[in-house]
Amino acid sequence: MDTRQLQLFLHLSTSLHFGQTGEALHMSASAVSRSIKRMEEEVGQRLLERDNRSVRLTEVGRQFQTYARQSMGQWQSFSESIKQGAEGLEGEISVFCSVTAAYSILSDVLEPFRRRYPDIEIKLRTGDQADGIAHLLNGEDDIAIAARPDKLSSRLQFFTLTHSPLLFIYPAIHCSVEGNIQSHLSSGAELPWQEIPFIVSERGLARTRLDQWFRSQGIRPDIYAQVSGHEAIVSMVGLGFGVGVVPELVLVNSPLKDKVQVLDVQPPLVPFAVGMSASAQRLENPLVKAFWECAKSSYRRDF
């Protein structure tokens, strides 16, 4: 019976929805299901009465909820109490990430971190995801949220937080690009890759992967524009300028996601492993280390 499981139960006991709880805790509904099952085995009684249409707490479940709240409360107050002990860490650390990461990933990490180390200031710098690793090596930032490079510098540590497939996207609005693609799709014909204008990353892993893909498919692409930052790609594609490639993470967090659609392309590009990275040297700094560990424990990676 560990804190993570209690947290999961507490969330589920409120949401009463396996899928939602799973999403909130970055795991699949099946994992939630099994987790509850394990807890029920350990308790020896059913905590939630459930069928396909509804989930509700049993009486024991309600008691368990009380226990779980107490237990989590004690854990938190213990965490609080040792905070100001010995080393009441304070200072500043610098975190670099893309705008998308700041919205989707970092927010989950930051909340527990702030609760735990309220005196550590975080300097959050956003920019093109492709620059994250370089910033670490330059020493400009302490920690970066970035995609794991194919070969990682030995001076860097990396911890995967999630995976995100690289998706081809094309405009959803009516325009020449969209018309061209749709007509080929509906007739089942091969897409005329050479005629399609591409919006691609200026540099970075997405660009490398895409170039490799073009080569392996024997395609010489018509590069319409090179931009920095995946978010910009979604914008341009949404406006009908061409076809682009972005990580799914960027797409689902984009306000423009309804303006574009995903193109099913075979073979798919190899997915991004998105995580945090820091130089081994900087990790010796207790502040950086604290952030690192906190993120590790609060953000459960998926697979």
Next chain:
Amino acid sequence: MDTRQLQLFLHLSTSLHFGQTGEALHMSASAVSRSIKRMEEEVGQRLLERDNRSVRLTEVGRQFQTYARQSMGQWQSFSESIKQGAEGLEGEISVFCSVTAAYSILSDVLEPFRRRYPDIEIKLRTGDQADGIAHLLNGEDDIAIAARPDKLSSRLQFFTLTHSPLLFIYPAIHCSVEGNIQSHLSSGAELPWQEIPFIVSERGLARTRLDQWFRSQGIRPDIYAQVSGHEAIVSMVGLGFGVGVVPELVLVNSPLKDKVQVLDVQPPLVPFAVGMSASAQRLENPLVKAFWECAKSSYRRDF
């Protein structure tokens, strides 16, 4: 931070000895070491100051000890509280095991079980370990602590609790058997197996294994006596009657362990997998199921 880890920490914070704590919780010292390390990572501070000669709590460790006691207390009182809820299980289950198992294994299982289900009576029946499986199939007992047979009846469930090597033992006192063996050992000569009187199990897995071993080595043993119950073998060997084979578990729990010594024999016999077994049918009984689950969670198997 789960209950098992807290329990481990609480034990260690009292014993201040990794090896002892490991033994008490059925794990190796290295596992204890890593477990503490993980907790320290999660807490973010050192809990125990330790070097090769001493282990002592840090200040944070003391606070953590308080937290751990509280937390475990809450868990226990929650367990108490739901006990009398819904199904205050009561009734009787019948457990069969050898005397050795009753001392060494069952005692660890029984204590938490009694705390949790005080109204379930346990009828404990001891006898030759070799009979355990048969008792289950006869329906004489609900659960048996026994060695896992080479082929397990499909009607039975088995859960391994620990492993125990099968050891050759010979008398430690001066006697003809001991003299014979020592003289060969000191001269480095092969042992004269045919001349050595053997005390063997009347039946059961130990007997089967030993017979196979004799065959594979091309030895026709001089069987001095066939006895039932491994404990009796230790007695007879200790008195100087001959050489016997017993699981290590029996040896270390025997009050006569100083009267015998282990003979290094190659190749060794394949170890016993000691665990609990029950018929699938009986496991549907909530009482039996409760015992089964309780034992599973309270007794951490080693490897």
Next chain:
DNA sequence: TACTGTGTTGCGTTATTTGCAACGCGGCGA
């Protein structure tokens, strides 16, 4: 009747945990 939404389950994969053995280090007796 087909379809959608929801929790569960079989299966293969991945991550985590463990034991063993080797190591480093400090005390103790010869």
Next chain:
DNA sequence: TCGCCGCGTTGCAAATAACGCAACACAGTA
């Protein structure tokens, strides 16, 4: 002073446990 012993830690291989995916079962809905 040297070798030995006890104790905690670490590298490595192996086993366990947890996970995601996809398929499924079931009930409400269009």
